[in-house]
Amino acid sequence: MRLRLALQTALLALALSGAAHAESEHAAARGGVQAKLSYCKDCHGVSAQGFRGYFPIPRLAGQQTEYIENQLRAFIEHRRTNNIMFNVAHVLSPAMVSALAANFHDLNPAPIGGAPRQLAGEGKKIFEDGVPDANIAACAACHGPDATGSGEIPRLAGQLYPYLIKELTNWGKERGQNTAKPDTSGIMSPVAHSLSRSQIEAVSAYVSDLR
Amino acid sequence: MKGISLRSAVRCAVALTTLLAVMPAGPTRAANDAASVSSQDVRAKLQYCEVCHGVSAQGFLGYYPIPRLAGQQVDYIQNQLQGFSEHKRTNNIMFNVGHVLSPAMITALAMSFHDLDPKPLANAPKELVAAGKQIYEEGVAGANVPACASCHGKDAKGTGQFPRLAGQLYAYVSLQLTNWSKERGEGTSDIMAPIARGLTEPQIKAVAAYVSYLE
Numbered sequence: 001m002r003l004r005l006a007l008q009t010a011l012l013a014l015a016l017s018g019a020a021h022a023e024s025e026h027a028a029a030r031g032g033v034q035a036k037l038s039y040c041k042d043c044h045g046v047s048a049q050g051f052r053g054y055f056p057i058p059r060l061a062g063q064q065t066e067y068i069e070n071q072l073r074a075f076i077e078h079r080r081t082n083n084i085m086f087n088v089a090h091v092l093s094p095a096m097v098s099a100l101a102a103n104f105h106d107l108n109p110a111p112i113g114g115a116p117r118q119l120a121g122e123g124k125k126i127f128e129d130g131v132p133d134a135n136i137a138a139c140a141a142c143h144g145p146d147a148t149g150s151g152e153i154p155r156l157a158g159q160l161y162p163y164l165i166k167e168l169t170n171w172g173k174e175r176g177q178n179t180a181k182p183d184t185s186g187i188m189s190p191v192a193h194s195l196s197r198s199q200i201e202a203v204s205a206y207v208s209d210l211r
Numbered sequence: 212m213k214g215i216s217l218r219s220a221v222r223c224a225v226a227l228t229t230l231l232a233v234m235p236a237g238p239t240r241a242a243n244d245a246a247s248v249s250s251q252d253v254r255a256k257l258q259y260c261e262v263c264h265g266v267s268a269q270g271f272l273g274y275y276p277i278p279r280l281a282g283q284q285v286d287y288i289q290n291q292l293q294g295f296s297e298h299k300r301t302n303n304i305m306f307n308v309g310h311v312l313s314p315a316m317i318t319a320l321a322m323s324f325h326d327l328d329p330k331p332l333a334n335a336p337k338e339l340v341a342a343g344k345q346i347y348e349e350g351v352a353g354a355n356v357p358a359c360a361s362c363h364g365k366d367a368k369g370t371g372q373f374p375r376l377a378g379q380l381y382a383y384v385s386l387q388l389t390n391w392s393k394e395r396g397e398g399t400s401d402i403m404a405p406i407a408r409g410l411t412e413p414q415i416k417a418v419a420a421y422v423s424y425l426e
Binding site for chain 2: 129153187
């Protein structure tokens with residue numbers, strides 16, 4: 001009788017400690033995500049609205065989760081070359097990558113602005129219609145009429161003007177760099193190649209102010 | 212003798228020149244049209260189309276589902292590009308794309324797409340395929356929906372202005388059948404209007420899933 005009671009007590013204690021352990025692990029994981037988010041925001045801005053550091057550092061707020069996940073993997077797999085982001089990304093667990101992507105997707109700060117406003121009109125036309133005579137596809141076909149993106153296709157609304165210019169100017173030198181692992185970035189290569197400098201500036205100015 | 216020979220040589224030359232002038236340059240009008248654009252311009256335009264329509268024109272899920280053009284009927288592609296330019300089919304992006312194309316370029320593009328044969332994207336729910344096959348081959352007699360196969364063919368390859376459906380994107384076929392009369396206008400598209408109306412949403416999804424897997 002006493003033995004049975006002792007056994008029951010022991011089992012109960014074991015069960016309780018197990019539950020407590022699981023809970024503290026969960027809390028630690030949450031804390032881990034919060035700590036990692038604040039680390040990301042050191043460079044990407046307080047609400048991940050983007051930041052002009054030495055380099056233009058992109059807005060992540062409102063970004064498509066699949067795009068963020070794909071880019072973090074791209075840094076790790078050397079599909080996208082960026083030494084700083086390689087070092088950031090290759091220590092992240094898949095669960096952490098998903099948690100970060102979901103958190104960034106839910107943020108919605110105002111764009112930081114700063115682009116020359118007078119370019120927006122021409123940029124809107126390029127975004128919505130493309131430049132058919134120059135074989136430049138309409139951005140809206142894949143990025144959506146509001147530039148919010150879809151899946152692996154990124155949101156452009158509110159993205160930093162200098163970041164967009166840098167990406168479109170530098171596309172083939174930064175993306176799709178692992179020939180053993182061709183990726184969706186190949187879709188943009190001919191588009192980035194065909195756009196003139198002034199067209200790049202115009203379309204970047206337009207989307208950078210979209211909410 | 213020498214004089215005759217010269218005269219007959221001149222006659223021959225005149226006859227030959229006349230013949231060359233009236234002879235068509237190619238075996239068909241389409242080939243003739245297509246030959247008047249440079250292959251370099253056609254290649255550049257094809258690459259531009261594939262930015263949205265996917266590698267080998269197999270279709271692509273952008274913000275919108277963007278249809279497969281690979282293996283499509285030449286007449287259908289020509290007819291749709293004209294439809295966009297003439298506002299018979301409403302699509303702002305494709306209006307802008309279509310209205311700058313010369314007839315020769317349209318023909319060259321349509322022939323190029325027709326000759327492509329990549330695998331289908333194949334991302335539809337597989338459990339819908341069997342119901343879709345039945346609708347495709349037999350129609351839904353109770354709802355006055357004819358068998359799709361009667362116009363699009365048993366293999367869904369289409370013919371002339373009837374489009375190929377084999378390998379078409381599940382999301383695209385679903386969207387078209389749901390949205391038919393808001394997007395397409397008068398002309399051959401009228402044929403499909405009552406059929407699209409007669410299909411329920413689950414039937415649309417089933418038949419779209421079925422054709423999306425056909426090679």
